Structure formats: C-alpha cells, structure tokens
Amino acid sequence: MKVCVTEKPSVARDIAKILGANTPKSGYYEGNGYCVTWTYGHLCTLKEPADYTDFWKSWRLGALPMIPPRFGIKLIDQENVHRQFKVIESLIAHADEVINCGDAGQEGELIQRWVYQKAGCDKPVRRLWISSLTDESIREGFQHLEPQEKYHTLYIAGLCRAIGDWVLGINATRLYTLKYGLDRQILSIGRVQTPTLALIVNRQKEIEEFVPKDTWEIKTKYRDVVFTSTLKPFETEEKARERLETLAGKLLHINDVSKKKGNEAPPRLFDLTSLQVEANKKYGYSADLTLRTIQSLYEKKLTTYPRVDTTYLTLDVYKKCGQILNSMTAYQALLQPLRGEPLRKSTKVFDNSKVTDHHAIIPTGQRPGALTDEEQKVYDLVARRFIAAFYPDFRFEQTNVLADVDGVQFKTTGRVVIDHGWKNVFRHEEQAETREKEKPDEATLPVFAVGESGPQEPFLGKKTSQPPKYYTEGTLLKAMETAGSQVDDEELREALKANGIGRPSTRAAIIETLFKRGYIVRERKSLRATRAGIDVIGLIKEELLKSARLTGQWECKLRMIERGDYKPEDFIAEIKQLVTQITYAVLSDNSNRRIKAEVPKGDEKPEGKVKTTKTKAKSKPRTDKNSGKK
Numbered sequence: 001m002k003v004c005v006t007e008k009p010s011v012a013r014d015i016a017k018i019l020g021a022n023t024p025k026s027g028y029y030e031g032n033g034y035c036v037t038w039t040y041g042h043l044c045t046l047k048e049p050a051d052y053t054d055f056w057k058s059w060r061l062g063a064l065p066m067i068p069p070r071f072g073i074k075l076i077d078q079e080n081v082h083r084q085f086k087v088i089e090s091l092i093a094h095a096d097e098v099i100n101c102g103d104a105g106q107e108g109e110l111i112q113r114w115v116y117q118k119a120g121c122d123k124p125v126r127r128l129w130i131s132s133l134t135d136e137s138i139r140e141g142f143q144h145l146e147p148q149e150k151y152h153t154l155y156i157a158g159l160c161r162a163i164g165d166w167v168l169g170i171n172a173t174r175l176y177t178l179k180y181g182l183d184r185q186i187l188s189i190g191r192v193q194t195p196t197l198a199l200i201v202n203r204q205k206e207i208e209e210f211v212p213k214d215t216w217e218i219k220t221k222y223r224d225v226v227f228t229s230t231l232k233p234f235e236t237e238e239k240a241r242e243r244l245e246t247l248a249g250k251l252l253h254i255n256d257v258s259k260k261k262g263n264e265a266p267p268r269l270f271d272l273t274s275l276q277v278e279a280n281k282k283y284g285y286s287a288d289l290t291l292r293t294i295q296s297l298y299e300k301k302l303t304t305y306p307r308v309d310t311t312y313l314t315l316d317v318y319k320k321c322g323q324i325l326n327s328m329t330a331y332q333a334l335l336q337p338l339r340g341e342p343l344r345k346s347t348k349v350f351d352n353s354k355v356t357d358h359h360a361i362i363p364t365g366q367r368p369g370a371l372t373d374e375e376q377k378v379y380d381l382v383a384r385r386f387i388a389a390f391y392p393d394f395r396f397e398q399t400n401v402l403a404d405v406d407g408v409q410f411k412t413t414g415r416v417v418i419d420h421g422w423k424n425v426f427r428h429e430e431q432a433e434t435r436e437k438e439k440p441d442e443a444t445l446p447v448f449a450v451g452e453s454g455p456q457e458p459f460l461g462k463k464t465s466q467p468p469k470y471y472t473e474g475t476l477l478k479a480m481e482t483a484g485s486q487v488d489d490e491e492l493r494e495a496l497k498a499n500g501i502g503r504p505s506t507r508a509a510i511i512e513t514l515f516k517r518g519y520i521v522r523e524r525k526s527l528r529a530t531r532a533g534i535d536v537i538g539l540i541k542e543e544l545l546k547s548a549r550l551t552g553q554w555e556c557k558l559r560m561i562e563r564g565d566y567k568p569e570d571f572i573a574e575i576k577q578l579v580t581q582i583t584y585a586v587l588s589d590n591s592n593r594r595i596k597a598e599v600p601k602g603d604e605k606p607e608g609k610v611k612t613t614k615t616k617a618k619s620k621p622r623t624d625k626n627s628g629k630k
Helices: 009-019 079-093 106-118 135-143 148-180 193-208 237-245 272-283 287-299 315-327 329-338 373-388 421-437 473-481 490-499 507-516 531-539 548-563 568-587
Strands: 002-006 023-025 028-031 034-038 044-046 073-075 097-101 125-127 214-222 225-229 251-264 394-405 408-419 453-455 457-464 520-523 526-529
Touching (some): 002 079, 002 106, 009 135, 073 079, 106 148, 148 531, 193 507, 193 531, 193 548, 272 287, 272 473, 329 373, 329 421, 373 421, 473 507, 490 548, 526 531, 548 568
Parallel strands (some): 002 097
Antiparallel strands (some): 023 028, 214 225, 225 408, 251 394, 520 526
16 A cells, blocks of 8 residues: 655645545545545644753753753644544555655655654655646656655755754743843744844834935936936035036037847746745735745746746757747637747746756636636736746837936936837736836937037936835845845845755745734835834844844755755754854843833734734743744
8 A cells, every 4th residue: 555645634635536535534535456545734843842851841040051961743633633643644654655645845744754753653654745736747747656765955955944943942032032022021032033033123224224325416407308417416505506617608519329139038037035025016915925925826837936046947948938928818819929930039038057946827727717816916916927028128228328418427328129029928917017117218219410519408306215115025035045145136145045044935924924923014014114123133143143144154055965966964063062152142142131022912914913922021931932933
C-alpha cells in the first residue's frame, strides 16, 4: 500500500480522484493500492520552553538565554490535529511506501517531515513536486516522483529558519518584556517583524522631521513649448529673479535637435510579492488578502503555485504556453494580435537559471467558473501579465531639443509613440495612468530646426521639496524584498532579492502580526507606527535586531543552506551567539527605562477589524504562543 500525505483535505480529494482512491474513509481516501490522507497545514511545532524544563516555565531574567541542547517537536494541542495525526500514524505504520504530496516549497517540506518524524516513519519516502493542481500536472508529477533525499537541504533550511526564529524571538520577547515592559504587557520581538517595524518607524520619523525647501528654476516659453534652463536651481527667489531679468527681450536660439528611438519590454511575470504590490496599488488589497486570493485560485486549478520568488519561466514551459493562451477564451480579443506568428521567447521571461523550486505565477489554462470579486480581479492581473509577455515591446521616438538665451542653456524633451506593443493589453488603465502622470515636458513637440530663433517668454518655476511617502502595504513589501533599498529597476530588484527579509509566503503574515501587536495601524492606504511601535524600536539598541540590511544577510544564508552552500550548524551557532550577546547587553543596561505597548482596540481594515489583545495586570505571561514568531 502507498500512503500519500497532502497539506489540505481539498488537495487530497483531487489527488485521490486521479489515483483512483475513490472510497472515502475517516480521515483519508482509499482505493487502487493507495491511501490518500492530509494534514491541516502544520500539525507539529517546535516545543515550547516549558516542555524542556520547569525552570523555563516562569518568565524570569535569570533563566535567559534559553537554548535547548537539542530541539524537539510536538503535536499542536488541538483535538482535530491529534485525531488526524493518529490516522496518518496508523496509515504510515502499515504502508509499503510514503509519498510526500505537501506544498512544493520550504514550508511544505518542513510540515511533512515533522509529521513523518513524529509518526516514527521508517518507510521509503518519495516526493511529488508540482507547480499546479490541474489533473494533467498531478498525473505528470506522479510519473516523475523523486526520492525524498533530493529535497533534504530544503528541509534543513526550513528547520534552521524555525529554530532561528524560536531562539531569537522567544528569548528577545521575554528579555525585553521583563526588562522594559510595564504591567506585564508583552513586548513582542521577532527576527523579521522587528526590522520590518523599524522600516515603518524610521520612514515615519523622516516624514515628521522633514523640513520643506523651496528652490526656483528659470524656464521660458518658446512656440508654446516650455524649456527648462540647465542652471542650478536658485535657493532664493530674489537671486533667481535677478538672473531672469537679464533674459528679458532676448531671442532664443535652437542649437541642437536629436531624435532617438527607444523601447520598453513587457513587465515581468508575477512572483508573489510583485502580485501583492500590484493588487495593493490597483485595488487597495492587503498583502494577506492577495495571498489568500491567489492561494484560492491555485486550489481551484486556475493559476500555478503562488508562493514563489521568481518572475521567470523554465524553457520547458514555453511549449505549453500556446495551449494555455488558446484556452483563455475570455481574452480572445487580446490574443488576436499574437496569432499567425511563433510566440515570442524572451530571455526576460524564459531562463532556467533563474528558477529553482517553481516558476512565476501564470494561468493554467483552466476556464474559471464562479469567482468572487477579489478572485476575478487577481486572476485578471495574472492573465494580462502573462499575455503581455508575448507582445512586442512598446516603441517610441524621443526628441531632445537644446537651445540658449544669451548664453544660458535650455532644454526640452518630447516623446512620440511608434507602437504601443504590450501596452495595448493594459490600454484602458495605461491611458488613465498616463493622464494622471502626464508631464508637460514630455508632450509631443512641434518641428524645430537647428539655427532657428525667435522671441521667448522667461518665467520662474518654483519647486518645493517633498518628504518621502508613508509606506503602503505594497511599498513595504517591496522594501522587505530589497532589505529597505528603494528600487524600481526590475533587474536590480531581482539581484537584491537574495538579501530580502522574510519569505514571499511569510511577509503578509509578518505585516498582520504587526497589526495584531498594536505596533502599526492603517490610515487609508498608509501604514503608521503607533506610540507602542515607536517606543519598541526606540528601546532596541542592538542594530542587528532592527536592521533590514543585516537581517537580510541572515536570509541570504538560509538560501545558501537551501542550495547546500552554507553549513546549517554555523547558522544556528551564529544565532545562539547573537542571542547570548543581546541578553548580556540588555541585562547590563542600568537606565531603568520602561514602556507600555498599549494595544489599540481595533484597526479598521478592508477585511474587517483587528482582534483586540488584552492582558490582565495581575497575570504573568504563561506561554510563548504569542511570542517568538517572525
């Protein structure tokens, strides 16, 4: 008998149907030599401090740092978890082979391995690795099952991540709570949540301390076109006006007219983070809502595996793209220009070297049934981005005109569209965005001839410097992905991913955690730090705890462990050493500082209200269920 273990009952049902395991039992399906069962996501977790020794049960500074000599796992203390685990344990005990059908990623691997360990599995295990849940993909996956050993480093990286979060999160949370907290209010500290909070707090501080500065530029109008001088902007209006008056009544001379053709490639396909960013920008969706929506589309077999951090496809996917596009009947008008020619195969889309576990998020070609409004909108984002990848580049001609007035150089720029190319896929929204962002110096220009001259009308243009903008969930996700760097260039964004903080699959949960802790609130689309969030970051003197750049280096090491390029024991040793150093540094602080992280009663969000966390003044923190998380 072969036992297949999936991550959800719905996935088990789909796989059972393909395998012919059509007889439903209590907690599994059976038939055709297979038993197909499931977990509910995590069934196991790392043990809590009190599970190791009674000395760690009470929160006391003298017990820190808490570092078990060997980490253990336990079942999550829920009745349905224990019941389902007994089913899995019994099936594995009678199995000839186990097939790991968990989500094909680091977290999915960890979930499954912990269950097999807890069940005492000594049977051979093979791995199902698929990028979509279509019948075709499942059948193909079962024809190419891999030995579990192939994914050992993936599991080890997930284990290191979990242990690192436990060691740092639980110790730092107890340490800061006991040392600085008032009225036994828990001060939650985490490996990823704290540097993420620091990004928001630091941005807010920049905005609040920002002092606007006025500068003046000399401009002139010639033949109804505005030219801007190349002079350095003036810091006072008086000096600018003095210079301006010297140009009155002088002629403008055209010195150079140059034209240059340019092109803009289609936008990259979506990884999870860029999809969350786009959905937040267009629809105001939270990162968590977008993740839940794309996960639902994946489970409905409409899109591929969502928890990915690449925007590329492998070359073997190319041969399937035509069939996928032909199946997207709702988009036939957009597909018409692609007919009759081979599909474009750009290296910015297809590159095996840029894909590890899974490729970018694309449609599967299955026809959507009834979808919620959120599902329809997110599916449309994915579908249009996929179609656009095969369109020609957007092509334009840019004209640069140089002129002078009495020795002062002026310039203006204009652009003429030659071919809208891929922008036709987004034509309606592109036109709306263009109207919003249209700049007067990028309008279509009249014909200018070198040597021509004529009267001009000089005037002053005033500029006031602007503060940075508050983070939205979309811009915060970008900052997490690039460890705080402000990057719009796609190539550079890809390069910085290795040092991003958090995983694509966990970033939404990190942001939600900050809401629940009462450290941030949402004002329209903007994220604002609360007094509690500001105080927590102000309290922390250890840079590594709150630096996105330094935390990103840890993430890079975890990815190296996944590739087999870094020793896991070295990573764990570094975390232990860091926690020990932080503990001694905080314990030696004699400043007697205290803060109370008041949790607000509710933060209005698109999906509803955040639950209120209440802590009684006389009660001691008894467990770590609300601490030590990323």
